[in-house]
Amino acid sequence: MTQNEQQPVAVLRIVGTIGDQALYILTDLGRMGVFLFFALIGLFKPPFRFKELIKQLGFIGAGSLTVIFFTALSSGMVLGLQGYYSLNKFGAEGMLGSAVSLTLIMELGPVLTALMVAGRAGSAMCAEIGIMRISEQIDALECMAIDPFRYLISPKFLAALISVPLLTAVFDVVGIMGGYLAGVNLMEVNGGSFFAGMQQSVTNHDIRLGVIKSFVFALLIVWICTGRGYFVQKIRGAGFGAESVSKVTTQAVVISSISVLIFDYLLTAVLL
Amino acid sequence: MSDANAASPEPAIRFVDVCKSFGERARRHLVLDRVTFSVPQGKTTVIAGGSGQGKSVILKLILGLLRPDSGQVLVGETNVSVMGYKALQELRMLFGVLFQGAALFDSLTVFENIALPLRERTKLSDQEIRNKVTATLEQLDLTGHDEKFPAQLSGGMKKRVGLARALQLDPKIVLFDEPTTGLDPVMTKEIYELFSMTQQRLGYTAVIVSHDIPQIFALADQIVLLNKGELDVFTEASQVPYSTKPSIREFARLVMGQQAA
16 A cells, blocks of 8 residues: 555544544543432432431531541631731731631632542542453442442432532631631731621621532532442443452542533633 | 343243444444344253453343343343332342352351342241251352351352352242353362252252363353354254354363364
């Protein structure tokens, strides 16, 4: 075959590969969409698994408290110090409470909580569902005519939708306390003006924005992490067995973290 | 390739011209090619063949976990291939399944594993469930292991727990996917005896997928052999070496040795 004859073949191969990849992505998105639909339907299907819900609340919520506490404290203290450094240049240290609380409530609280939950609980949920899939436990549920969405997935969805906003609230409070510690106790900003600034600047709208973000992030994390685990055998390039679970778990945490960051911008742009 | 065998006037399961392939377009691999056979009611059908010949695929097609590319899979008069999710859920109530690795739930104890279908699919009280599960544990010689987790059980015990769970809803048809894989000869014999005992007692239709040849043939009322896309059906193990299909004869020679020569 001459070089001239080879060129169209190479072009066709490239177009074919792009088309193939596009089809795979579309199929994958469709699959994940159907998964989300059934998981949400499962929330309303009796019998409800209260014990499982409590267990998941303990795992996603209570179990994440330590990491959330330390992340929030550190972020709040850093914000307090850096805020003081910046505001001091303009003689506006009195605005520290306002700067720390708005940043935490609208931005850092929901985002960092979501990233921590994705890393800690999201990865575990993905691995658990993935292992259940490869060891035929999900097939076994289906064979016993037990809806795997109602039985396995929906309690995780509900627990995440309850836990993440509450963890975000904890993050906000601990973060503000961290900011207070750094700003007031260490840098000697006036405590009264710290809280007064916060009280004057934080509105219901700001809090609502933080709450909406935390609900959306919770849904993204639990959807992506459980969905990737559920379809572990259908994910291209994931391989087989334990290796596939490990690869897909990493992928789930990366995708959910990136999604959180993208949706953070979109929600801020739309709702601010 | 196809073959037909109407061993019973009212078969429990029928495969009619079923094709199933896997993989993506250019790399597509045809596993079942126009497969036709029947599973007689109340009898034991053994499906045997080499690895990758589509034995487990047949079980998944019966359960509606996979859909055929073409053809029909009929359970009674119902075409599983075109059923919706809800109808499939109802149909699956007819089945009990013993998976290759037993597929026990890691986070549940032996007792909870066996009780799961009763808790989820019946309205029995906690006490009734306890009584039924305790009776099953006794019958399958699992008393004293009820609080253990699957990770604490031997391979044979896992299979017994899997069988106990599969039989809880008194299924009409029980599917066994490689029931003796990974077990030593003593444990294999024990599982076969357990199978015979439960089938005699409950009278279910059994479909056993296995490569434990020729031992598994002793349990069979009907043998379905798969090899290289060809399928043949026998009512006696002694007929196997005289199959009209060349690849089946070749397979029989390989796995049955002198008996087939």
